[in-house]
Amino acid sequence: MRNQELVQVGKSALKVDGRELVTGKAKFSGDFNFPDLLHGYACRSKIAAGYIKDIDISQALKVPGIVDVVLPKDILGGNIVGILPPYDQPVLADKEIRYAGESFCLVVGTSVRAAKAGARVVIATIEPIPPILTIDEALAKDARKIHAAGNITVSKKLIKGDCAKAFAESDVILEDTFETSNQEHAYLETEVVCAVPYGDGRITVHASCQSPFHIRGHIAANLNVPVANVKVVQAYTGGSFGGKDDTATEIGSLAAVAAVRQGKPVMISNEREESIVGSTLRHASRIHYRIAAKKDGTITGKEIKILLDGGAYAAESPFVAMKALIHSAGPYKIDNIKVESTALYTNKTYCGAFRGFGVPQVTFASESMMDELAKKLKMDPLELRRKNALKPGDLNATSQVFQESVGLIETIDKVIDLNRSYTLPSKKQDRYLYGTGFASMYQGISNGAEGIDVVGASVQVMQDGSALVGIGLTELGQGSRTVFAQIAAEVLGISLDKISVKQVDTDTVHDSGPTVASRSTTVGGMAVYKAAGEVKRSLLKMAALMFKTEENNIILKDNFAQLVFDENAKIPLNDVCVAAYWTGFPLMNLSFSKAPEAKYDQDTTQGNIYIAYNYGTHMMSVRIDKLTGEVKVLKHLAVHDAGKVVNPKAFEGQVEGASLTGFGLAHLEKIQYREGVIINPNLADYAVPTIKDRIPSETISIETYNPTGPYGVKGIGEPPVSGAAASFANAVAKATGIRFKKLPITRQVILEAINRKK
Amino acid sequence: MQYFLSATLNELLLVLDSESNSEIIAGGTDLVIIMEESGKRPEKLIDITNIKELIGIKEEKFGISIGAVTTIAKLAANNSLPCCLRSGAASIGSPQIRNVGTIGGNICNASPSGDTLTPLICLNADLLLQSTKGERLISTEQFFLGPKKTVLKKNEVLSEIRIGNRYLSGSSGFRMIGQRNGQVISQVNLAVWLKRSAESGLIEEIRIAAGSVAPTPIRIIEAEEMLCGTNPGAKLIFQAARSVQACITPINDVRSTAEYRQDVIIGLFSDIMSQILKEPQSC
Amino acid sequence: MLIEFICNGKEISVDVLAEMRALDLIRNELLLTGTKCGCSKGECGSCTILVDGIPECSCLLLAPKLQGKVITTIEGLEGADGELHPIQQAFLEEGAVQCGFCTPGMILSTKALLKKNPAPTVTEIEEGLSGNICRCTGYTKIIKAVQFAALKLKGSEI
Numbered sequence A: 001m002r003n004q005e006l007v008q009v010g011k012s013a014l015k016v017d018g019r020e021l022v023t024g025k026a027k028f029s030g031d032f033n034f035p036d037l038l039h040g041y042a043c044r045s046k047i048a049a050g051y052i053k054d055i056d057i058s059q060a061l062k063v064p065g066i067v068d069v070v071l072p073k074d075i076l077g078g079n080i081v082g083i084l085p086p087y088d089q090p091v092l093a094d095k096e097i098r099y100a101g102e103s104f105c106l107v108v109g110t111s112v113r114a115a116k117a118g119a120r121v122v123i124a125t126i127e128p129i130p131p132i133l134t135i136d137e138a139l140a141k142d143a144r145k146i147h148a149a150g151n152i153t154v155s156k157k158l159i160k161g162d163c164a165k166a167f168a169e170s171d172v173i174l175e176d177t178f179e180t181s182n183q184e185h186a187y188l189e190t191e192v193v194c195a196v197p198y199g200d201g202r203i204t205v206h207a208s209c210q211s212p213f214h215i216r217g218h219i220a221a222n223l224n225v226p227v228a229n230v231k232v233v234q235a236y237t238g239g240s241f242g243g244k245d246d247t248a249t250e251i252g253s254l255a256a257v258a259a260v261r262q263g264k265p266v267m268i269s270n271e272r273e274e275s276i277v278g279s280t281l282r283h284a285s286r287i288h289y290r291i292a293a294k295k296d297g298t299i300t301g302k303e304i305k306i307l308l309d310g311g312a313y314a315a316e317s318p319f320v321a322m323k324a325l326i327h328s329a330g331p332y333k334i335d336n337i338k339v340e341s342t343a344l345y346t347n348k349t350y351c352g353a354f355r356g357f358g359v360p361q362v363t364f365a366s367e368s369m370m371d372e373l374a375k376k377l378k379m380d381p382l383e384l385r386r387k388n389a390l391k392p393g394d395l396n397a398t399s400q401v402f403q404e405s406v407g408l409i410e411t412i413d414k415v416i417d418l419n420r421s422y423t424l425p426s427k428k429q430d431r432y433l434y435g436t437g438f439a440s441m442y443q444g445i446s447n448g449a450e451g452i453d454v455v456g457a458s459v460q461v462m463q464d465g466s467a468l469v470g471i472g473l474t475e476l477g478q479g480s481r482t483v484f485a486q487i488a489a490e491v492l493g494i495s496l497d498k499i500s501v502k503q504v505d506t507d508t509v510h511d512s513g514p515t516v517a518s519r520s521t522t523v524g525g526m527a528v529y530k531a532a533g534e535v536k537r538s539l540l541k542m543a544a545l546m547f548k549t550e551e552n553n554i555i556l557k558d559n560f561a562q563l564v565f566d567e568n569a570k571i572p573l574n575d576v577c578v579a580a581y582w583t584g585f586p587l588m589n590l591s592f593s594k595a596p597e598a599k600y601d602q603d604t605t606q607g608n609i610y611i612a613y614n615y616g617t618h619m620m621s622v623r624i625d626k627l628t629g630e631v632k633v634l635k636h637l638a639v640h641d642a643g644k645v646v647n648p649k650a651f652e653g654q655v656e657g658a659s660l661t662g663f664g665l666a667h668l669e670k671i672q673y674r675e676g677v678i679i680n681p682n683l684a685d686y687a688v689p690t691i692k693d694r695i696p697s698e699t700i701s702i703e704t705y706n707p708t709g710p711y712g713v714k715g716i717g718e719p720p721v722s723g724a725a726a727s728f729a730n731a732v733a734k735a736t737g738i739r740f741k742k743l744p745i746t747r748q749v750i751l752e753a754i755n756r757k758k
Numbered sequence B: 001m002q003y004f005l006s007a008t009l010n011e012l013l014l015v016l017d018s019e020s021n022s023e024i025i026a027g028g029t030d031l032v033i034i035m036e037e038s039g040k041r042p043e044k045l046i047d048i049t050n051i052k053e054l055i056g057i058k059e060e061k062f063g064i065s066i067g068a069v070t071t072i073a074k075l076a077a078n079n080s081l082p083c084c085l086r087s088g089a090a091s092i093g094s095p096q097i098r099n100v101g102t103i104g105g106n107i108c109n110a111s112p113s114g115d116t117l118t119p120l121i122c123l124n125a126d127l128l129l130q131s132t133k134g135e136r137l138i139s140t141e142q143f144f145l146g147p148k149k150t151v152l153k154k155n156e157v158l159s160e161i162r163i164g165n166r167y168l169s170g171s172s173g174f175r176m177i178g179q180r181n182g183q184v185i186s187q188v189n190l191a192v193w194l195k196r197s198a199e200s201g202l203i204e205e206i207r208i209a210a211g212s213v214a215p216t217p218i219r220i221i222e223a224e225e226m227l228c229g230t231n232p233g234a235k236l237i238f239q240a241a242r243s244v245q246a247c248i249t250p251i252n253d254v255r256s257t258a259e260y261r262q263d264v265i266i267g268l269f270s271d272i273m274s275q276i277l278k279e280p281q282s283c
Numbered sequence C: 001m002l003i004e005f006i007c008n009g010k011e012i013s014v015d016v017l018a019e020m021r022a023l024d025l026i027r028n029e030l031l032l033t034g035t036k037c038g039c040s041k042g043e044c045g046s047c048t049i050l051v052d053g054i055p056e057c058s059c060l061l062l063a064p065k066l067q068g069k070v071i072t073t074i075e076g077l078e079g080a081d082g083e084l085h086p087i088q089q090a091f092l093e094e095g096a097v098q099c100g101f102c103t104p105g106m107i108l109s110t111k112a113l114l115k116k117n118p119a120p121t122v123t124e125i126e127e128g129l130s131g132n133i134c135r136c137t138g139y140t141k142i143i144k145a146v147q148f149a150a151l152k153l154k155g156s157e158i
């Protein structure tokens, strides 16, 4: 694969499913329509904590159009959801309310309006208890236990070298605490599922979701039927960013239960408010950071304590805590590291996966500290990063060594280079403050410490020379269908317009695990590469027979099989396919790609975890209005080593989108609570960036060759979130001379700080 | 719920008088959300967007008359209107909202942050309220009683907004700020109108109104008095800004802290004043 | 109540409840599901339709208000021969589509913008699309798509 001349990979192919999307024909879950379709609407708690004494549904059942109210006892297979141990979450709250917005019953009616009217007259008697709303309240010695096991969801450690010694022998020690707020995914399409008993003795669920196989397993368990009786079909999904894992599972099960009870299709379509209060958020965090260094800038030790506020249920907290743990020391070669990462329960909306998965929070803390260290040592911040940057052959935080595809220094050098030719407007105009900030980061690719990483993909070539790719990873807008098509096209020499990629249907594709961890292109792409390779073998074998030559004299290109040494000698690929079919050579293959298993010590988190890391360095220049706190981003560079780039345009799109999400996290977006109730559950008061808030991101890729991905690819979906957020914080600090220790750093926060400093 | 599309003002007034549980709908950008959220509907919804008499911007002897059912987009695009009103209108929501929402709706909805309210107050606009019993003209300043509360009676309609010639002749400006740049609801908004003497250049009259800093949009008389009769330089403008700051009584809410509202109003005021004084034609 | 209007060139006559929103009529009765619902509050723009050529949020529009109007939904843009409208083509070619949920609304807002202003500046594009939220793209490619569409459409009937 290395140094191979590529036809499809590396080209900005148009999105293979784009036509359906620009014409409005693409069917999202909410677009299904059946004559007897019923709608489910959940009753949700208005308080953060309480004991459920009674749920009176008698009035609701009298509302015209109401056919059913599903209660916890109706979930026959057990009222449990949650995609990971400890499985602490009920589908419907039964005895106890643990967050404001938690649902306790589902009203089913002939229209959304009827179901809502029914929900309004359900009378819930909930005895309030004082909610636990902060990290400190959860950790307090005599704190009420939100779950039987206590208020700590999980606590992990990473220990490398001897931190105590490093701190004792250091020249400088810096110490500080950082905080981040909850962030909402705010995908444009809320969570929607439609469960349909098609009359085949099974239940089918069309879902806007990220990991259909999770949902399938849960529905089967909740219904108490064999998994084989459940089919989950991913509909076009209007964004997910990690957020349609847990919640889609919760409402997928509920809809299935309701559909089975009625023998009719049931749709649950979360309203925007429900999508904010009743579905996962990014973990809020408090990170205590200590850093030890020598006078020359060599960082000798880091001691980090991470507290993640995970809300009412574990959801993906264990994984997020692990990811934060591994990434908190940053992309640097540091011999002595001690990290503790703890996720906690509070009586707030539960938190889960969100683009970046714990890395943006720790990167903000880590990169803020890097700048403070540079300031203390009077070093250039980029020089300090460069000096400590991981290189091929270095031991990273978990003592894993990568001999190649470690392009961090190249990303720093690129930024140094480009920054040299960029000058900030002069500071003379006294209305504004200007500053440029930098941040380096890395992010592990693959499931890593989160479990086995296997993807199954099938490739089938038809007799007309077209090909169908099936894979269990989902398209969420990130363009993975296009990338898989490009890889299959590359291998088979078939043009892209003849390649079709299935939507995920759990009946017809192999369980490929969750679509997470920026792993689609690497682990998924490898499975497609292998399956296509097997089919290619058949085609070469057949073509060799037809040309009466050896297989290695033949290449597949532009829908032809042709002789290597005579490009005019060629046979249309469809003729080869027909011949192969009649000769009995297989035209379909199911292949697996399995990432090397993570092998590490459970107590110290030392060992091999990810199959590769994406490395990046961002630069952001801002202008701050001293009178209003308004910030304008004048320049943003996002330089990443993401291995080989399969589709440059899609790559840029990922960087631009993720960067704006990072900017939102750092500057605009904040979930606000009053007594544990979210008070801004809409897209006006929760300030998602609009087109007038966009930042001028420039994407630069440093291509290295990653041996664990097809054609050398890594992944890019998540990393820019961290880079953009952290470089923003550093730019604002540089401009104002004030170190902001809490995200988001809004206009309001900036102006108040400037005025207080005066 | 019954839907009644009213064709004339007379017909509307009669219906308003005879139906107790009725509600006027103009653009519906506020009302539809309220109805959807509460699940409550009036018995009769009276759509006034087909009443020609209530639509459009006309020049009259006394100045300019704006029909209550004129859309926000039309206001924003009309160059015969004072700068502050056009900018206030242009800062509302998004194109989709401005294309449908009306000035009458913005006024009658009486949100403390409504972006045409402070411009109308500083332009000393009058509101014409009509019912079968007759009509009354009331100044915008007197119209608001609290958030979502006005002096409008159940059987009345706001038919027209009047701006007098005097207030068309001065110069004015508007500035607002919110959490983000696009589609943003005011954390604070501020409008200023002033007239300078042709001979001396001194400020002859000035009106300042601030929104989202009290239960209703308010006038800041103290700062007006400070500036009246002067040709203010940077120092005086800053002092006036301080007095604007001192006059407001904002609260902490989901959109902003009181502290930020206090702080930022200084910048907004200075911006408007320098725009009006230095580049009065820029709007 | 009975209302009559023209949708994507077709005359429609339909009996609706007064409280029905145009969005529900379009999606559930006319089965034109390209018009999306992302918030029901006028805040996201995914329900944008053109009413007499002007972009409006169909989630805030009661169905009776469609009486006598000419409306366009995303389904009305494609040519009869299945040829994409130049704006659709531009969105596709510039990579302005990721999950695609915001796309129908974005394209209709673009159409209205370019009709009013055939050669908009970046600031004018931002103003014109400020009612349409996109969480995937970061908007940069959307701006490029609008510029590209403007170029393609120069002088021609939109």
Ligand SMILES: Cc1cc2nc3c(=O)[nH]c(=O)nc-3n(C[C@H](O)[C@H](O)[C@H](O)COP(=O)(O)OP(=O)(O)OC[C@H]3O[C@@H](n4cnc5c(N)ncnc54)[C@H](O)[C@@H]3O)c2cc1C
Binding pocket: A684, B023, B024, B025, B026, B027, B028, B029, B030, B031, B032, B048, B068, B069, B072, B091, B092, B093, B094, B097, B100, B101, B102, B103, B104, B105, B106, B107, B108, B109, B113, B114, B115, B116, B152, B156, B157, B158, B159, B183, B184, B185, B186, C041, C042, C043
């Ligand atoms: C997403 C979004 C963003 C918004 N952003 C802003 C913003 O930035 N700034 C801002 O100020 N507003 C904003 N609004 C609020 C709203 O759009 C405006 O208040 C608009 O002007 C209301 O006009 P309307 O015609 O739609 O009112 P409607 O909803 O039709 O009516 C509002 C109320 O006024 C009554 N009413 C209407 N007209 C009359 C009349 N002539 N006589 C008597 N009563 C009448 C109605 O009965 C109703 O109670 C926003 C709304 C949305 C949905």
Ligand code: FES
Binding pocket: C036, C037, C038, C039, C040, C041, C042, C043, C044, C045, C046, C047, C048, C057, C058, C059, C060
């Ligand atoms: S659904 Fe209408 S604007 Fe969001």
Ligand code: FES
Binding pocket: A188, A238, A239, A477, C096, C097, C098, C099, C100, C101, C102, C103, C133, C134, C135, C136, C137
């Ligand atoms: S492409 Fe997903 S919201 Fe715009």
